[in-house]
Every structure is written in structure tokens, then in C-alpha cells.
Amino acid sequence: MDLKFTRTFTAGPEHIDVMGHVNNAVWVQWVQDMATAHWDAFAAPDHARDFVWLVVRHEIDYRGNIGLGESVTGETWIPGDPRGATSLRRVDFRNATGKVIVSAATTWAMLDRSTGRPARVTAAVIAPFQAGRNDPAAGP
DSSP, X not given: OBOOEEEEEEOOGGGBOTTSSBXXXXXXXXHHHHHHHHHHHHSOHHHHHHEEEEEEEEEEEEOXXXXXXXXXXXXXXXXXXXXXXXXXXXXXXXXXXXXXXXXXXXEEEEEETTTOOBOOOOHHHHGGGBTTOXXXXXXX
């Protein structure tokens, strides 16, 4: 089971485009905000100190939108296992009725903060984000 992290966003005047709803670029920023908040909330302190994540791919489906003053609840989780230095992240945004209006699958690469080079995502790094995988024998 994947551990889910939630956060609420409310559309302010700075988020609204000429169509009167949240601009697509804002949704991308909110996806990044979700990923960063999730990492900050669950990563082990030494992992947060030693590693940084950069997005390498966004795939976003827009099925609806919200206007000024409306809120969405973002939900993010990490499905499956990492591949080398990358990990997939899912983010869904639900409107007030609970309908998913924006859904994203994003691929992130983990870098060693001191060298700037890709670092393999180990079981120990990913374990706090995935239930049943917090195995101390998995190594750093």
C-alpha cells in the first residue's frame, strides 16, 4: 500500500488566467509543491540533507478546473519501486465534490546534493513513503 499525502490549495488572483480559471502552469507548480512538501514531511533527516529531487517528466491530464476562491485537495503518493535514480510520483487534485479534475504522473530524479550527480534511490530512501517497506535491513 502506498502512503498518501494531502494538501489543500485555494485559487488566488495570481493563479487565474484569461479564461477565468487556474492556469495550467499553476497546476505544474502545485504538483511540485506537493512533491516537495511530501519529501520534507517524510524523508529521513540525513536523506533530506544529502539528496535533492528534480523533475524529469510531467504527464498531466486536465479534466476540469477551479476558479477564483475555489479550493482543491491534492493527494500524492509514490507507486511501485524506483528505477535507478528515478521514481514515479502520482498527484491527483480533487474539487469540492471529490471529483479528480487534474491528474499527474511525474518522474523525478534523485541527485546527490554535494556532487549534483544522479544517485540510486535505495529501499531506505523510499521506505518512509511506502507502507510495509520500512525494512532497516534494506540499507541506506
